[in-house]
Amino acid sequence: MKPATSQFRNSKQRQRVLDTVAHAGFHPTADWVYQQIRLEDPNISLGTVYRNLDVLYQMGKIGRVGVGDGPEAFDANPMPHYHLICRECGRVEDMPMPYMTELDRQAQQAGFSVTGHRILFEGLCEECAKRTRQ
Amino acid sequence: MKPATSQFRNSKQRQRVLDTVAHAGFHPTADWVYQQIRLEDPNISLGTVYRNLDVLYQMGKIGRVGVGDGPEAFDANPMPHYHLICRECGRVEDMPMPYMTELDRQAQQAGFSVTGHRILFEGLCEECAKRTRQ
């Protein structure tokens, strides 16, 4: 744990990691972000990408979606919301549902010290659903 | 994918893995199960434990709880239900709430091909909550 006084700097790499996640248009993995940035900056290292994804998450500028297996997905939207993971292609999609704070309240009333929750739906992403329907 | 005709046999190891998960009293990791069985059968291998946990899961005899980081937790109860992960000690606990099938229906109505969902609460397990309160 770092002291609360630690300062964050603005490196070119960190900015690029943030931009890349922000403009990905989907939920990218660390490696995808790395490959993407390498096109413009061939010297960036994968370690730096991981470190910055972590820092950006701590700063509350991005979200992260841990999906049981496979690499973690990152999210341009840091606000809590729900996801769907496609059992065909593994893609992570946002679910257009409001965050249910009442669930946390409900859990609190059951005697648990709960600070939040995550919901992961399983099914088919829009693309795979379309392909399967054919 | 194996053919649907594949047969499962009943090895001593598989039975021990099942028993160990069933009697753990909490949500054990593969390695914990391994260490536990080794006390009685020092020759069992970690690979065998992983393979059997997998088979038992496919047979619907146990559940598994993927928690973003750290090793996967296994569950003597294969029925879908919700969990809490303790942010202090990492322990996984069951949440005493009914499975909300209406969530899946709701997602279906939003146009998604959803087959189920998982909910992971974050907070403190009973023990850590108690300790913190002191």
Add this chain to the structure above:
DNA sequence: CTGAGTGCAAAGGCTTTGCACCCGT
């Protein structure tokens, strides 16, 4: 007797980390 299951050890995928150097402030 057949092929599912096993032990062993090596490899695999993803992520973190130690170190020396660099650069933002």
Add this chain to the structure above:
DNA sequence: ACGGGTGCAAAGCCTTTGCACTCAG
């Protein structure tokens, strides 16, 4: 010039897998 950030490469953690052998059915 201080200390956070970087690149590099090695290590780490958890899990899977190839192989030859064993054992359940």
